[in-house]
Amino acid sequence: MGIISLEKLDHLYWLGRYTERVYTTLRNFFKIYDCLIESPEGAYRGYCERLNIPDIYTSNKQFVYSYLFEGENPDSLLSNMNRAYDNAIVLREEISSKVLSYIQLALDTIEAGKSTTAPVFDLQPVLDYLLAFWGCADDYVEMEDCRNIMKCGKYVERLDLYIRLNYNMKDIEKEFNKLVHRIQKTHMCYNMDNLDRLTEMMNRKADWKTEYQEALCYLGGIIEVR
Amino acid sequence: MRELIDHTEGINRLLARYGVKFGLYKNGTFHEQLFPFDAIPRVISHEQFLYLEKGLIQRVNALNLFLEDVYGEKKIIRDGVVPEEFVFSSSGYLPECEGMTPPKKIHSHISGIDLVLGKDGDWYILEDNLRIPSGASYPMIAREICRQASPETFRNNPIVDNRNYAKLLQEVMEYVNTGGVPVIMTPGRYNAAYFEHSYLAERTDSELAMCTDLFVEDNYLYFRDYRGKKQQVGVIYRRISDEYLDPMTFLPESLIGVPGIMDVYRSGHVAIVNAPGNGVADDKGIYYFVPKMVKYYLGEEPILKNAPTYLPFYEEDRKYVLDNLEKLVVKDVAEAGGYGVIFGNELSREKLAEMKQLIEKESRRFIAQEVIDFQDMSIMEGDEPVPRKADLRAFVLSGEKTKVWASGLTRFSRNPDSFVVNSSQGGGFKDTWVLSR
Numbered sequence: 001m002g003i004i005s006l007e008k009l010d011h012l013y014w015l016g017r018y019t020e021r022v023y024t025t026l027r028n029f030f031k032i033y034d035c036l037i038e039s040p041e042g043a044y045r046g047y048c049e050r051l052n053i054p055d056i057y058t059s060n061k062q063f064v065y066s067y068l069f070e071g072e073n074p075d076s077l078l079s080n081m082n083r084a085y086d087n088a089i090v091l092r093e094e095i096s097s098k099v100l101s102y103i104q105l106a107l108d109t110i111e112a113g114k115s116t117t118a119p120v121f122d123l124q125p126v127l128d129y130l131l132a133f134w135g136c137a138d139d140y141v142e143m144e145d146c147r148n149i150m151k152c153g154k155y156v157e158r159l160d161l162y163i164r165l166n167y168n169m170k171d172i173e174k175e176f177n178k179l180v181h182r183i184q185k186t187h188m189c190y191n192m193d194n195l196d197r198l199t200e201m202m203n204r205k206a207d208w209k210t211e212y213q214e215a216l217c218y219l220g221g222i223i224e225v226r
Numbered sequence: 227m228r229e230l231i232d233h234t235e236g237i238n239r240l241l242a243r244y245g246v247k248f249g250l251y252k253n254g255t256f257h258e259q260l261f262p263f264d265a266i267p268r269v270i271s272h273e274q275f276l277y278l279e280k281g282l283i284q285r286v287n288a289l290n291l292f293l294e295d296v297y298g299e300k301k302i303i304r305d306g307v308v309p310e311e312f313v314f315s316s317s318g319y320l321p322e323c324e325g326m327t328p329p330k331k332i333h334s335h336i337s338g339i340d341l342v343l344g345k346d347g348d349w350y351i352l353e354d355n356l357r358i359p360s361g362a363s364y365p366m367i368a369r370e371i372c373r374q375a376s377p378e379t380f381r382n383n384p385i386v387d388n389r390n391y392a393k394l395l396q397e398v399m400e401y402v403n404t405g406g407v408p409v410i411m412t413p414g415r416y417n418a419a420y421f422e423h424s425y426l427a428e429r430t431d432s433e434l435a436m437c438t439d440l441f442v443e444d445n446y447l448y449f450r451d452y453r454g455k456k457q458q459v460g461v462i463y464r465r466i467s468d469e470y471l472d473p474m475t476f477l478p479e480s481l482i483g484v485p486g487i488m489d490v491y492r493s494g495h496v497a498i499v500n501a502p503g504n505g506v507a508d509d510k511g512i513y514y515f516v517p518k519m520v521k522y523y524l525g526e527e528p529i530l531k532n533a534p535t536y537l538p539f540y541e542e543d544r545k546y547v548l549d550n551l552e553k554l555v556v557k558d559v560a561e562a563g564g565y566g567v568i569f570g571n572e573l574s575r576e577k578l579a580e581m582k583q584l585i586e587k588e589s590r591r592f593i594a595q596e597v598i599d600f601q602d603m604s605i606m607e608g609d610e611p612v613p614r615k616a617d618l619r620a621f622v623l624s625g626e627k628t629k630v631w632a633s634g635l636t637r638f639s640r641n642p643d644s645f646v647v648n649s650s651q652g653g654g655f656k657d658t659w660v661l662s663r
Contacts, residue, residue, distance in 0.1 A: 003407065005439040009452035089245065090415050092424035093434045101243045108242070187453050 011087040013225045016153025018084035023130045024161045036060045069114045081107050096140045102133035148186040155179035163212050194218040233375035234265040240371045249418040262654035264605040268636040275660045279630040281529030286337045286622040291523040293333035307522050308515045318505020329402045333501040337622040342600040350533045356504040361635035363422040384662040388633030392429035398625035399461045402497035406460030408432040413466045442486035447496045463499040510559035534596040538589040547594040554594040614638045615645050632660040
């Protein structure tokens with residue numbers, strides 16, 4: 001153990017991205033779920049627009065089910081968790097069986113939740129498992145490069161979602177600083193121009209509502225993996 | 227022990243959590259399936275294990291000598307002990323390996339020998355697996371969890387710790403290593419035994435590599451990292467079949483494999499575990515001759531028995547098989563994984579006649595065996611123990627010395643009417659305890 005192939009680099013990075021995608025979107029979903037209680041039909045549309053995912057849903061109720069549990073829906077929580085699993089399963093010897101087990105538990109929990117009438121209750125453990133995954137990764141992923149690559153994926157994804165979902169500037173700046181710090185610790189190729197442009201946007205406190213697409217474009221091109 | 231059995235569900239839950247699965251293709255689609263664990267162990271007494279150990283070491287040593295001979299001097303053929311038809315027409319015989327001597331002359335580093343315990347109390351060898359036998363990881367991880375579930379059981383019984391398999395494997399890989407990092411090569415996550423590949427890589431501190439991570443340069447094998455740096459590979463425990471190992475030597479149309487790896491191997495610059503070409507020795511037709519190999523190479527009487535086997539290739543045997551087909555089990559030598567196994571007593575009159583015709587026409591393709599009436603083992607079905615057929619895959623590791631792992635994979639059929647225990651056909655597994663006294 002000690003060599004990270006290009007293929008593994010790709011899996012580590014996307015494992016970071018997909019676990020973060022599930023974590024942040026689920027946290028946001030919990031807020032939306034609450035809003036949908038009193039909102040008119042179609043109240044989820046703004047959320048879809050902001051995330052730039054197609055509105056394939058026919059009602060609030062159908063949105064809740066499909067967005068969480070439909071394996072055929074590529075934007076669903078289940079699909080994203082499956083992608084996290086697909087990347088994790090090929091990394092057992094890098095991340096260890098212990099760390100991998102939290103991905104398995106999170107996936108099993110979403111699968112088991114398909115018949116739930118209270119998704120917020122039943123999916124809460126998914127957040128717990130993902131937090132445990134990252135905590136465990138700090139303890140059990142022995143190669144620092146592996147941890148750094150995964151965390152780069154995590155912060156790119158978090159920033160992407162925070163910008164799309166219009167989080168406040170302070171949160172975005174905090175995550176951006178974490179990303180910059182982490183990138184510098186890895187030996188991955190990264191796009192210096194994109195990083196500079198994003199830094200410039202941060203420094204001038206860009207208006208994310210109007211400039212988010214430009215920011216996402218720079219962010220998406222920072223790390224050069226497949 | 228009762229306490230351990232009461233935790234069966236919890237043990238299976240933890241096995242699921244750790245991804246203890248195997249892959250299956252059904253209707254062209256890949257599925258991952260849990261491998262059901264039954265907590266009632268197979269118990270092998272100390273004396274019984276000493277007997278098995280001796281017999282297995284003897285058998286594997288003879289098989290290794292056979293492989294060295296058959297790709298070298300071919301004395302056993304010249305001396306008429308094994309007919310050449312059985313060697314050169316075997317699909318496992320690879321002319322490309324002629325004249326090749328692997329590092330330290332070890333061909334089968336990891337041998338999976340399948341045995342059953344007959345009702346007469348004797349062990350019978352059903353088959354030798356000398357290519358890429360899988361299954362050791364399951365009892366390894368199950369033991370770890372069983373010890374957590376019921377420490378009392380392990381405190382109160384003299385059970386040999388089986389969690390040293392990774393260490394034994396590491397020792398073997400280190401012994402044949404030609405100088406470089408150890409690598410476990412997997413065809414990828416959609417392979418049936420992918421769990422095992424990744425688990426063994428984790429436990430042996432080896433690199434788990436896909437074919438695309440490896441390349442040959444100046445007749446050495448290298449692993450390339452994401453920064454473009456290369457590290458020499460000294461030993462590769464490959465978990466892909468011979469024919470996909472090197473498209474330059476075997477299947478030119480294959481998209482997997484490492485081009486040129488066979489040249490590196492031929493030059494002695496990398497050890498391949500297990501050596502290519504071993505299929506000739508675990509061919510179901512060659513199985514018949516293994517007791518003869520023991521006598522020929524070692525000058526010893528075989529300790530372990532084969533199941534009584536007939537080769538329709540020989541006229542006398544063919545006559546017996548055709549006359550007694552309804553009470554025999556027929557195996558297609560080209561099949562594996564429990565496929566191609568036909569029980570004569572399950573065939574209709576028409577099918578029996580068809581089978582006889584086929585045996586007459588393609589006598590080299592089949593072997594026939596007496597159906598061993600093997601001992602049932604108890605498994606839990608709900609709260610009740612029920613009897614089921616079970617076999618034992620013993621693992622023999624050949625490095626500086628030949629050693630038998632003090633455990634093994636006990637597979638059982640979940641179907642009360644079936645003798646087929648393969649996981650791919652719905653079987654489950656048990657831990658195998660070897661007692662230390």
